[in-house]
Amino acid sequence: MTAKADKRQRVGVVGLGNMGSALADALIAAGHDVTVWNRSAGKTQRFADAGNSVAESVAALAKRADVLVVCLFDHAANLDAVLTEDVGVALSGKTLIQLSHVDTDSLPQYQAWAEGYDIALLKGLIFVYPDDIRSGNGTVVYGGPRAVYDSVRPLLQAMGGRPVWAGSPIDASNAVGAAYSCVLFPAVVGFLNGAAVCHRAGIDVATFNENIIAPLLTGPVLKGVIDGLAKAAGSRRYRDDLQATLDAWNHDLDLAIDTIERHGVEKGLMGAIAEQFDRTIVAGHGGDDLASVFETLIATGRSVDQDG
Numbered sequence: 001m002t003a004k005a006d007k008r009q010r011v012g013v014v015g016l017g018n019m020g021s022a023l024a025d026a027l028i029a030a031g032h033d034v035t036v037w038n039r040s041a042g043k044t045q046r047f048a049d050a051g052n053s054v055a056e057s058v059a060a061l062a063k064r065a066d067v068l069v070v071c072l073f074d075h076a077a078n079l080d081a082v083l084t085e086d087v088g089v090a091l092s093g094k095t096l097i098q099l100s101h102v103d104t105d106s107l108p109q110y111q112a113w114a115e116g117y118d119i120a121l122l123k124g125l126i127f128v129y130p131d132d133i134r135s136g137n138g139t140v141v142y143g144g145p146r147a148v149y150d151s152v153r154p155l156l157q158a159m160g161g162r163p164v165w166a167g168s169p170i171d172a173s174n175a176v177g178a179a180y181s182c183v184l185f186p187a188v189v190g191f192l193n194g195a196a197v198c199h200r201a202g203i204d205v206a207t208f209n210e211n212i213i214a215p216l217l218t219g220p221v222l223k224g225v226i227d228g229l230a231k232a233a234g235s236r237r238y239r240d241d242l243q244a245t246l247d248a249w250n251h252d253l254d255l256a257i258d259t260i261e262r263h264g265v266e267k268g269l270m271g272a273i274a275e276q277f278d279r280t281i282v283a284g285h286g287g288d289d290l291a292s293v294f295e296t297l298i299a300t301g302r303s304v305d306q307d308g
């Protein structure tokens, strides 16, 4: 028996949209026994043509499978197709891996339904495109009991190649997803802001990317800065290993905004960063590390931790 066959499990995939079909493809490629269901029958055809089983209902799928993987558009779709008595009974004592993007307020309803039928629940959040799931270059973050995560680890590995357990709370993956968005969204929109300045300054955008930004993303400098920020924010100590003060960063920011505006380009996110820096400096952190911005961020709004 091969290592692949040792891990073979009976998996049901609910939802064959862009992402659900990629999850099914990845599970099939890893050698699992996959049965599929989709609301519109057309999307099941290529799976049937390839010799995979197609279930006539989600309840029938849940009955046949050991583990159900769900990837529907949203919570409303889950209410329609998954959170029913029939599915609950059929899935009792088994595991459900929920990969639809469900809003945090709806997760307790999902969890209560699963607990009511003794279903082990993992809530995952996919950070990548469908092709990354197929090629094994995809990070997927999970919340839910560690024992459940460990029990289906080969399946999680098959779906993207890089599963990450974020913690026991069912909304843990949503929290990590939001934190990731805090980094990704400014980075991609910031790139466009920089491209706009280059465009106005007569500098080729592709050259800017290849010579300046690509080396920053793949080289050690940015990683070193982020590692330093993680260490300082994690310990909340802002004078250790100080390389540049927040005042110095703020001076550079002022000069950059002046140059951006001289080229007739919006300052965009740089304006929001300037406001954040100003508040942190007013709070007395001008001589501290840039990481002290962390203090004004956690001082704002509703606190759910024990900062005091």
Ligand SMILES: NC(=O)c1ccc[n+]([C@@H]2O[C@H](COP(=O)([O-])OP(=O)(O)OC[C@H]3O[C@@H](n4cnc5c(N)ncnc54)[C@H](OP(=O)(O)O)[C@@H]3O)[C@@H](O)[C@H]2O)c1
Pocket (backbone or CB within 6 Å): 015, 016, 017, 018, 019, 020, 038, 039, 040, 043, 071, 072, 073, 074, 076, 077, 078, 080, 081, 099, 100, 101, 102, 126, 127, 128, 129, 130
């Ligand atoms: N695509 C991505 O790059 C990506 C990346 C990360 C996360 N995600 C998440 O993955 C989930 C699915 O996204 P997707 O890109 O696969 O979307 P999609 O291509 O639009 O597919 C949506 C799926 O949901 C089904 N559906 C919608 N309403 C339904 C209902 N009331 N009852 C039963 N089935 C219903 C659709 O069935 P029909 O075929 O019958 O319409 C289809 O299978 C979303 O939560 C999304 O946030 C997607």
